[in-house]
Amino acid sequence: MTYSTDPRAVRSREAMLAAARQLLRHEGPGAVTHQRIAQEAGVGRATVYRHWPQSEKLLVDAMGGAELPLFKDPEPPVREWLHRQLRRMADELAVPTVAAASLTLAQSAIWDAEIARRYDESVTTISDRIHAAVRSAVESGELTTDLNASDLAVVLVGPIVYRTAMQRGLVPDALIARLVTGIGTWHT
Template sequence: MNPDDPRARRTRARLKAAVLDLATRQELGSITMSALAQHAEVNRATIYLHYPDVDALVTDAMEDAVTAVARAAALCPLDAPRDRPPAPLAELFDHVAANATLYERMLGGQGSARFAARMRERLTEELTGRFATGSRPAGFEDVPADVHAAFLAGALIGVITHWVCGGRRDAAAAQSFWRLFRPLVPG
């Protein structure tokens, strides 16, 4: 199978839409390949041509969201005032809030370990790349850039997970995270 074939791309798009739709209605662990095939209106064997399991499919389906979260986090000016979160951070939390049920399913106790790992990996990559261009706060020269980036990625994912899974989806989440994070930035 050629993954660039238009039919293969259409099938993957249908599968991604179906798994995301099902994930908003039920826990990931309860989504079966049979139910997914029925929802996507494809043969069950067709799914296996594209994805080995539901976790791989849902991770691929969320890739655009992961990229958006990673880029927003990397765009945050680390020297912004403590009393107001930077616009990219506020937009990131708005995006998560608009898709809270999906993020709760992905990051919760029965969520996708593969998705959480992919999110952490992408955030770390984006931040490491940013740090490599000189956009790293001063005062951390004694810490490798990739370790610094991994620390920040883990903190952000931890707060997002707590926010969507802990029932505290208030509008002040970005502000709360920024207040916690801002003291870690010298200046």
């Protein structure tokens, strides 16, 4: 899409993106709708649709300026930190609109190269952060594991996404504990 250089259109777009990011930050992906952004930015809903005809592109643009909070800044003991991060992810994905937005983005990434690029960046960020945390646990002697970096996120995050998004169920703490325990031998 070619963006207008008209100063009013630029200001409107910036206001809409700011509103979308604020909604995303404070209420989560489910709040990032054309109607809510129009209300928050003080523009007409048609203006939002003119800039983002597809909801998923609107969400992707909003996420593009937001820092991904999950699995950030690991702290020892890593086992407990990892459990808290997985619990946070499971709780967020348990909200139907968040699960729906996640699945919509994953599906859209199959068909749209720009969405795929941004989606892949988010997935890579999560994988890299999990790997860094586990690597620090291994280096400190807290954990012994033979899982490679690419498998860590699959083993830890995959079951949570499956339970929340595919089965539309809640993730009990016992399952998260099994996932964390399953990545290796924890030493206390």
